[in-house]
Amino acid sequence: MIVAERKPLGEIKGFVEGYDRILVVGCGGCATVCLAGGETEVKIVGAALRIAARKEGREQTVLADCVTRQCEPEFVEAVIERVRQQDIDAVVSLGCGVGVNFLAERLGEVPVFPGLNTKFFGATTEPGMWVEMCAGCGNCVLQLTGGICPVARCSKSMLNGPCGGSSNGKCEISPDIDCGWALIIERMKRLGTLDRLLEITPPRDWSTSHHGGPRRVVRADLRELAAQAEETGATEKESTAA
Amino acid sequence: MDSQVERRAPCVVACPVHTNNQVYVERIVEGRYEDALDLLLIANPFSSVCGRICHHPCEQSCRRRKVDAPVGLRQLKRFVVETTKEYRLRRRGLAERTRPERIAVIGSGPAGLSAAHDLARAGFCVTVFDASNTPGGMLGAAIPRYRLPYSVLREDIDDILALGVELQAGCAVGRDVAFADLQRGFEAILIATGLSESRSLGVPGIDSRGVLLALPLLRATCAGEPPAVGERVAVIGGGNVAIDVARCARRLGASDVTVISLESREEMPAWDWEIQEALEEGVKFAPSWGPKQVLSENGAVTGIELKRCVRVFDDAGKFTPQFDDSEMTTIDVDSVVLAIGQRADLSCLKGSRVAIGPGERLEYDAETMLTSERGVFACGEVVTGPGAAVEAVAEGHRAARAIQHFLDTGDPLKQPPKDDLPSLGDLPEQTIERIRQRARIEVPLAPAEARTRDFSEIERGFAEDEARAEAQRCLACTTGAFVDEDRCAACLTCVRICPFDVATVTKTAVMPEEKCQACGLCAAVCPAAAVALKRFGADRIQQDLQRLLGANANASSSPRIVAFCCLFETTSRRFLEENPHDVEQTGVARVLVPCVGRLSVPDMLAPFEMGADGVCVIACADGECMYPTAEERLGQRVDQVKQILDEIGLDGERIDLWRTKDSAEVSWTAFWEISKRKLAHVEAKQRGETP
Numbered sequence: 001m002i003v004a005e006r007k008p009l010g011e012i013k014g015f016v017e018g019y020d021r022i023l024v025v026g027c028g029g030c031a032t033v034c035l036a037g038g039e040t041e042v043k044i045v046g047a048a049l050r051i052a053a054r055k056e057g058r059e060q061t062v063l064a065d066c067v068t069r070q071c072e073p074e075f076v077e078a079v080i081e082r083v084r085q086q087d088i089d090a091v092v093s094l095g096c097g098v099g100v101n102f103l104a105e106r107l108g109e110v111p112v113f114p115g116l117n118t119k120f121f122g123a124t125t126e127p128g129m130w131v132e133m134c135a136g137c138g139n140c141v142l143q144l145t146g147g148i149c150p151v152a153r154c155s156k157s158m159l160n161g162p163c164g165g166s167s168n169g170k171c172e173i174s175p176d177i178d179c180g181w182a183l184i185i186e187r188m189k190r191l192g193t194l195d196r197l198l199e200i201t202p203p204r205d206w207s208t209s210h211h212g213g214p215r216r217v218v219r220a221d222l223r224e225l226a227a228q229a230e231e232t233g234a235t236e237k238e239s240t241a242a
Numbered sequence: 243m244d245s246q247v248e249r250r251a252p253c254v255v256a257c258p259v260h261t262n263n264q265v266y267v268e269r270i271v272e273g274r275y276e277d278a279l280d281l282l283l284i285a286n287p288f289s290s291v292c293g294r295i296c297h298h299p300c301e302q303s304c305r306r307r308k309v310d311a312p313v314g315l316r317q318l319k320r321f322v323v324e325t326t327k328e329y330r331l332r333r334r335g336l337a338e339r340t341r342p343e344r345i346a347v348i349g350s351g352p353a354g355l356s357a358a359h360d361l362a363r364a365g366f367c368v369t370v371f372d373a374s375n376t377p378g379g380m381l382g383a384a385i386p387r388y389r390l391p392y393s394v395l396r397e398d399i400d401d402i403l404a405l406g407v408e409l410q411a412g413c414a415v416g417r418d419v420a421f422a423d424l425q426r427g428f429e430a431i432l433i434a435t436g437l438s439e440s441r442s443l444g445v446p447g448i449d450s451r452g453v454l455l456a457l458p459l460l461r462a463t464c465a466g467e468p469p470a471v472g473e474r475v476a477v478i479g480g481g482n483v484a485i486d487v488a489r490c491a492r493r494l495g496a497s498d499v500t501v502i503s504l505e506s507r508e509e510m511p512a513w514d515w516e517i518q519e520a521l522e523e524g525v526k527f528a529p530s531w532g533p534k535q536v537l538s539e540n541g542a543v544t545g546i547e548l549k550r551c552v553r554v555f556d557d558a559g560k561f562t563p564q565f566d567d568s569e570m571t572t573i574d575v576d577s578v579v580l581a582i583g584q585r586a587d588l589s590c591l592k593g594s595r596v597a598i599g600p601g602e603r604l605e606y607d608a609e610t611m612l613t614s615e616r617g618v619f620a621c622g623e624v625v626t627g628p629g630a631a632v633e634a635v636a637e638g639h640r641a642a643r644a645i646q647h648f649l650d651t652g653d654p655l656k657q658p659p660k661d662d663l664p665s666l667g668d669l670p671e672q673t674i675e676r677i678r679q680r681a682r683i684e685v686p687l688a689p690a691e692a693r694t695r696d697f698s699e700i701e702r703g704f705a706e707d708e709a710r711a712e713a714q715r716c717l718a719c720t721t722g723a724f725v726d727e728d729r730c731a732a733c734l735t736c737v738r739i740c741p742f743d744v745a746t747v748t749k750t751a752v753m754p755e756e757k758c759q760a761c762g763l764c765a766a767v768c769p770a771a772a773v774a775l776k777r778f779g780a781d782r783i784q785q786d787l788q789r790l791l792g793a794n795a796n797a798s799s800s801p802r803i804v805a806f807c808c809l810f811e812t813t814s815r816r817f818l819e820e821n822p823h824d825v826e827q828t829g830v831a832r833v834l835v836p837c838v839g840r841l842s843v844p845d846m847l848a849p850f851e852m853g854a855d856g857v858c859v860i861a862c863a864d865g866e867c868m869y870p871t872a873e874e875r876l877g878q879r880v881d882q883v884k885q886i887l888d889e890i891g892l893d894g895e896r897i898d899l900w901r902t903k904d905s906a907e908v909s910w911t912a913f914w915e916i917s918k919r920k921l922a923h924v925e926a927k928q929r930g931e932t933p
Contacts, residue, residue: 009889038769
């Protein structure tokens with residue numbers, strides 16, 4: 001899941017201080033599961049903003065909402081409608097950064113502020129703890145490293161590790177951080193495939209990652225046919241021109 | 243198990259009248275004793291009686307019995323009726339007569355009067371006939387006063403009569419008024435005459451002077467004119483009546499009382515606790531013996547000869563006693579009392595066409611409760627055989643429904659003789675292990691030697707603190723967590739936090755009702771707000787806050803604090819009764835919560851939203867919380883609230899977490915005072931003043 005955590009409430013309060021009617025919007029997806037932006041956090045942020053406004057003698061209305069996923073047009077449609085109908089003049093999204101973007105693109109002149117700091121793609125390693133495990137680099141090399149990602153779990157994203165900063169299984173950055181390569185080696189030992197590490201992985205093409213610009217994934221079979229036709233037409237025109 | 247079927251707590255299922263036990267016990271915990279009485283009286287107009295003598299099948303099936311001991315529901319019921327006497331008098335009143343039909347009830351025992359109660363409340367005109375001058379049937383005439391003082395029975399009867407039920411006491415149908423006259427004057431008749439005659443025994447010497455029957459002896463004793471029983475008494479019989487007789491005999495001066503039963507000690511039908519109490523009072527038991535003959539001299543009893551009973555019931559469970567005549571014994575006694583069973587007196591039917599079948603039994607349809615005559619119904623022991631008082635009340639309710647249906651439609655109503663509610667069943671083994679034990683509050687009986695001196699009541703009721711402590715032991719079965727599947731994100735937080743290992747997640751969270759202990763910890767942390775509690779959920783906290791703060795929102799008094807306090811630490815109603823000016827006067831608005839461990843962060847922020855200046859959370863005494871981990875988790879959530887208040891510049895010192903010392907009454911006021919002073923300090927600091 002995408003893991004996030006709430007921004008300090010003072011910061012959120014600062015974003016919306018000049019606005020009269022605010023809507024705090026939670027997300028029922030990853031943000032709920034990592035306990036950062038679900039229905040309950042929406043209540044907390046809403047309450048905190050109301051309490052602060054009351055204390056500071058500001059007239060401010062803070063409303064709350066939570067959608068199934070903030071990254072789907074059908075789900076956010078109701079929010080867009082509500083913002084319009086209820087004269088909302090600022091939105092705080094408790095979705096991940098995707099949710100903030102997605103709402104911002106659709107909300108015209110109404111600003112959307114992030115209520116969360118979006119951290120990483122991770123997993124729950126124990127109740128109340130989430131750890132980064134994937135960097136979304138666009139070209140998985142997990143088959144080479146026993147299923148442990150060198151891009152996400154090595155602080156330097158080295159493809160041939162470990163480096164000299166690895167000590168007793170920990171990364172030089174912090175004793176709280178496991179050395180990703182120490183994990184890889186342990187894992188491959190258990191798999192009996194340690195010898196594969198003798199092969200040097202050549203420098204990779206990072207254009208599949210963010211370095212290649214914003215990415216997109218297309219499933220042609222599910223796209224709207226009109227959009228497909230339009231794009232095909234454009235491509236044909238391009239090739240004719242060439 | 244079909245999740246659509248509403249399962250009830252086993253105590254409710256076991257109670258013949260299905261008293262809503264968890265709810266009335268919850269009302270006791272909340273200090274709403276009057277509301278508890280209302281609830282009790284709806285289910286059972288003989289609540290005073292049952293608070294004293296009910297055989298409490300509810301306790302026998304209480305789920306807590308597997309953890310330590312059942313909740314003392316009978317004594318709790320007694321506490322409610324004893325604490326609310328004035329209120330009960332105030333609520334007493336005439337039922338509105340909305341129906342033209344007249345109904346005659348023959349017999350003023352618990353069955354007849356319960357039916358009369360229901361029918362009067364349904365708007366009918368009801369007349370109750372009883373041959374005796376004292377209404378109440380066996381409860382008034384034969385249950386010894388040391389178990390049930392007559393004044394207690396009168397509380398129930400007077401309530402019923404106050405509805406407008408007419409009582410024709412001392413009027414025997416069949417003697418003073420003909421049954422046929424009743425059929426002419428009333429649209430429906432209910433025969434509820436019970437089993438009023440003792441059975442006798444056909445053994446040699448049974449006619450000797452000093453051979454007595456149980457019911458006449460008990461009646462005379464209740465009436466204050468007991469017969470002489472001598473020093474040595476043999477009571478024949480193994481049921482509750484035999485025990486009553488034996489214990490009465492001890493009180494009448496007999497020094498040597500022996501209960502002789504065909505049944506072995508284990509088979510005796512008498513309640514075990516009655517047998518124990520009789521043993522304490524010096525009653526001896528001679529189980530597995532049957533009378534062979536009564537010995538006499540000059541026509542007066544001198545002893546009883548017994549033969550060994552080797553078997554009472556056959557393989558089919560039918561009463562077929564078998565004896566070994568080679569094993570005999572003789573006991574020297576001055577009197578013999580026969581308590582071997584009762585039979586109906588059907589003399590009220592004299593001259594009527596109501597059919598009486600073989601064995602002098604009333605012909606009767608167990609489902610429709612109709613006799614052979616249209617409009618003539620029967621209920622209670624006269625048709626069911628011997629039973630307990632609360633079973634008679636249930637019969638009365640059932641008969642009232644049958645009669646009302648008949649008068650509404652002209653048709654009989656088929657009802658099963660015993661309704662079988664779906665039960666939650668016992669606690670699963672692994673849940674039992676996780677529930678903290680808490681000793682049952684036992685009320686000791688008077689010492690045995692004092693008990694046998696007279697017919698004074700032998701048991702006292704709960705004091706308020708005892709009742710509250712006992713009520714707090716209730717596991718609140720069926721009132722736990724449930725999930726809104728549309729909201730649940732399957733995040734597993736509930737699974738990870740539940741101290742009773744209740745929740746599981748497949749597609750969404752599932753909270754099996756039979757395991758849930760209603761602690762509310764899952765609801766407090768669910769990030770999707772998808773878990774709610776059937777009782778005292780977040781809505782209730784909001785309502786309480788609205789009520790307390792809404793009206794006082796503009797009060798100008800000094801800093802105001804909302805105190806969330808653990809209901810389970812109160813030993814009286816002192817902090818439970820709300821005075822409308824309380825908040826204004828004290829600056830403290832109390833919200834009593836059944837375990838503050840269920841408070842969520844939004845719950846604790848809500849008072850600030852409504853204008854409170856501070857919040858004070860008072861938990862159980864250290865280590866006393868009945869829900870494992872609740873104290874620690876609460877501490878963490880209070881810290882979260884502190885941090886939030888700090889983050890928005892309000893100061894986390896505005897919320898305090900206290901642990902009760904001794905009891906609410908001893909420590910809470912002091913906590914509130916300290917919190918108030920601390921708050922004044924915080925406010926001064928924020929205004930830039932130097933304290």
